[in-house]
Amino acid sequence: MKKKSIYTCPYCGEKTFNPLTKALAGGIASKGHACPKCNHHAVNGKACAVISAIIYVIALVVVFYIYFIEKEDNTAYIYMATTIILAFIITRLIYAFAFPLIKVVRNDV
């Protein structure tokens, strides 16, 4: 039996996505990315949403920690910005390399 790829379009069943387009598809609340074959939009599912939420909560805790502990230091702002950028990059990497795509949830696409 052929293993279902995480890059498989949830509409036509063809493997039309790649890590880049899957990352661009975004989370469950986004408009997603169009499948080049059937033109339907696909997004990353609930598991991705949960994990990215956890990552952002951790990032927020780190940012607050830096803000309250290291606020005398000017480099604190650089650390805070880096934390947020890292959280964004990690989320995109999870979108790109983990969990299958699902049909778009929004009804305005």
Ligand SMILES: [Zn+2]
């Ligand atoms: Zn498709």
